[in-house]
Amino acid sequence: MSEETVDLVKRLKIVEGHVRGVQRMVDEGAYCIDILRQTLAIRRALEKFDALVLDRHLHHCVTEAIRSSDSADQERALAEILEIFAATRA
Amino acid sequence: MSEETVDLVKRLKIVEGHVRGVQRMVDEGAYCIDILRQTLAIRRALEKFDALVLDRHLHHCVTEAIRSSDSADQERALAEILEIFAATRA
Amino acid sequence: MSEETVDLVKRLKIVEGHVRGVQRMVDEGAYCIDILRQTLAIRRALEKFDALVLDRHLHHCVTEAIRSSDSADQERALAEILEIFAATRA
Amino acid sequence: MSEETVDLVKRLKIVEGHVRGVQRMVDEGAYCIDILRQTLAIRRALEKFDALVLDRHLHHCVTEAIRSSDSADQERALAEILEIFAATRA
Known part of the structure; x- marks a missing residue:
């Protein structure tokens, strides 16, 4: 596993632990605003991920697709970025 | 535990399982765009939560605070909503 | 007009001028990323508004609705906040 | 001006008119929730823009940069996309 992959998995393990922590808060009747502050922190961590x-x-798949001579591959690579962009803000 | 609490915890357990699924995807070298589609789904689930x-x-704490005669409580309740609102969109 | 209203209108006039500025940028063939940086700034200004x-x-309408004895008014006031909250993040 | 540019400018003119409409609403003391619904529509229109x-x-500048032999140009093009992506969701 590359160093990058190890880092990504580690980040998700932290998110997973954080989600379990919020379960406990809900279980124990924590104050709603404190719960919302924690889910916001989880979403920030997912955005960083x-x-x-x-x-x-972008540095690997998209760069390769654009340099390839396959125009369908190029178009797909760009369309996928636009899809993710539209989905994250809409 | 109230029915509402049970539902909230269940939703977080689903999110937790979903985060573990993305860890496996990263581990197994899944396509980046497929990973991003899954983290988007996780964020949508957290937004619903x-x-x-x-x-x-709003129906409990805020309503009580506003009906109380304690103006500091009232102000705190409204300020917290504005805080959450600002944090989620900024 | 209250001071608050004057401030709100002034903020929208600044946004309006900003949008016209971006029209000129597009007209003159400005670099796409510079255009996106400006529309981001406009959205930040709208979020602040x-x-x-x-x-x-919250301080006026919602507080009054919750203090009123009209439970339909109360429910509507809270439902509208939830509507705005869901719409801004989804 | 290309057809694309004409369309982009037209979209911004509509946004500009919409912002002026909200100014009138504020001026005339419209209901806050109705104002927020309009600014949400404006932000949706800016997101589409x-x-x-x-x-x-992506189809022009980024594709050219990635195909060029200038690695600084390539890196800058990708860094700018990441910048916009981070700014829109954070």
């Missing part, structure tokens, strides 16, 4: 995945994707 | 928590919060 | 409107709304 | 600009950017 996504940024790293997209970085890797 | 947050909406339910906020709903409960 | 929204936060001020919501603040006012 | 951004998606079109990004589409054009």
Whole structure:
């Protein structure tokens, strides 16, 4: 496993632990606002994870697709970025 | 535990399982875009969870605070909603 | 007009001028990334505007509705906040 | 001006008119929730505009940069996409 992959999995393990922590908070009747602050932190952590995945994707898959002579591959690579972009903000 | 609490915990367990599924995808070298589609689904699930928590919060804590005669409580309750609102969109 | 209203209108006039500025950039063939940086700034300004409107709304309309003895009014006030919250993040 | 540019400018003119409409609403003391619904619609229109600009950017500037032999140009093109991506969701 590459160092990058190890880092990505580690980040998700932290997110997983964080989600379990929020389960306990809900179980124990924590204050709603404190729960919302924690789920916000989880979403921020997922956004950071996504940024790293997209970085890797642009530097490898997209760069290769654009340099290839296969125009269908190129178009698919760009369409996928636009799809992710539209989905994250909409 | 109230029915609402049971539902909230169940939703978080599903999120937790989903996060573990993405770990496996990363481990096994899944395509980046497929990973991003899954983390987007996780964030949508967390947003739905947050909406339910906020709903409960408005109907109980905020309603009580506003009806109380304690103006510091009232102000705190409104300030917290504005804080969450600003944090989720900024 | 209250001071608050004057401030809100002034903020929208700045947004309007900003949007016209981006029209000129597009017209003159500005670099795409520079255009996107400007539209991001416009959205940040609108988010700040929204936060001020919501603040006012919570302190006046919502507070009055919750204190009224009309439970339909109360429910509507809370449902509208949840609607705005869901729409801004989804 | 290309057809694409004409379309982009037209979209911004509609946004500009929409912002002026919200100014009138504020001036005339419209209900806060109705104001927030309109600013949400404006932000949706800006997001659609951004998606079109990004589409054009990926198909032209980014594709050219990646095909060029200038690795600094390539890196800058990818870094800018990541910047926009991080800014829109954070």
